[in-house]
Amino acid sequence: MTLTLATWNINSVRLREDLVQKLLREEGPDVLCLQECKSPVDKIPTEGFAALGYSHMVARGQKGYNGVAILSRLPLEDAGHRDFVGKGDARHVAARLEDGTVIHNVYIPAGGDVADRTVNDKFGHKLDFLTEMRDWFMAERPTRSILVGDLNIAPREDDVWSHKQLLKVVSHTPIEVAHLDDAQQAGGWVDVTRADIPDGQLYSWWSYRAKDWSAADKGRRLDHIWATPDLASGAGDSRVLRDARGWDRPSDHAPVFASFDL
């Protein structure tokens, strides 16, 4: 079968229930991974999603911040979660499809404003989160697995609107990129999006603060789809649904898609 999958930082699943439904109706991925749900699990508006055929969900949530959910029209089994850096944050959840494929949904900390852990604890938290990911994947050696989410890092020069102007800006600093590369290599993860779309500028996030986000186009590719090589070899159809950034009362992130032969 072919699995179609999308990942989207929704920035409040309750406020944007209608946009999630619009995406499910118009694009119809088999699986949709959401980050920044900003909701306890029992307050996620699942009824409308189920009515559209998405009757399966695994999620972790907390009041006000963070929160990750995997919506699916295919049966899912809860495959657990990891409490990165021991803070009790709802930043990871995993699900298993009936064929054994594992999907990890991750929301890496944004990291605050200053790219220096000696003066900014949030930046230290982000680096520690990435180090724990590296060590976990080194031990785990995942196979038949997909990892998606808002990784809050744009690793390549063509993942940002200006490599030079963002070198000291959190999300594109060399130390963050090195930590992300280490975590990716430790798990043997393939960047499916860039394997599919190797050339050219590609973004999935545009700040709310720009007065005309599309014309200015000062974007960053913060949202990623990775897979282990056994699944990456059958991956395709990668794209960013840029239109969604222009929907009414949008998230500041656009959904990223890929498909997999399972």
Add this chain to the structure above:
DNA sequence: ATGGTTGACGATCAA
């Protein structure tokens, strides 16, 4: 160098 916007929650804090 600064400010610009959004969401949850109810004070600001996080992004």
